[in-house]
Amino acid sequence: MSQYYQNTFLFISKQRSVLQPLLESLRWALKEQVERLDIPLVHMGMFANMLTDSRKHSLIGYDLYQHEQTKEYILRIHTESQDGIHPIDMEYCRVYLSPNTKLHYVSEGYSECTYINTDISHVYLPIRFKIELYIDETYDINIDIFDGIKAICSKINHHIKSLNSNNWCQISSYESK
Known part of the structure; x- marks a missing residue:
C-alpha cells in the first residue's frame, strides 16, 4: 500500500x-x-x-x-x-x-x-511538535502538529480546564533526520 x-x-x-x-x-x-x-x-x-x-x-x-x-x-x-x-x-x-x-x-x-x-537551524522551517493528551481518563489519539509554542499552549488550555490531577499532557519534538 x-x-x-x-x-x-x-x-x-x-x-x-x-x-x-x-x-x-x-x-x-x-x-x-x-x-x-x-x-x-x-x-x-x-x-x-x-x-x-x-x-x-x-x-x-x-x-x-x-x-x-x-x-x-x-x-x-x-x-x-x-x-x-x-x-x-x-x-x-x-x-x-x-x-x-x-x-x-x-x-x-x-x-x-x-x-x-533538513533545516536544522530552524531559521527557515520551524521545529514542529506533536501533542498527546490524557484527560479525564480519555486518551486523545488525534495527533496534532504545530509550528510554535503558542499553538501548543492554546491546545493545552482548550483541553485542560478542570483541576483533575489525573489529567496529563505530553509534548514531544520531532527529530530532524
Missing part, C-alpha cells in the same frame, strides 16, 4: 533574479495545468534524463517571499509524493540555479509521525 507525503521545498537566494527561471517555469506549469513537478523543471532547461525523482511529485502550489530575518528570497514549492520524499532532483535544480542557492525541505506522512526537516 502506498503512503503519500506532503513536501515543502525552499530555494533560498540573496538575489531574486537567481530564482526567476524556476519561478517562471512554475508559473507556466500553473497556467498549463501541469501536475508533475519534473515538467516545469524540464521547461526551465534541466535535462529530462536527469529527472527521475521529481516525476513522483505532484505540484500543489508555490510562492515567493522575502524572509524577514535574513532578507533572503525564498521560493517555496509544495508537492505531494508517493512513498517518501525524493529530493535528488531538487539538489540538481539548486545547483542549476546557482551554487550559492540553499535548499531546505520538509516531508510529512499522512496520519503518521513521519517528519523530516
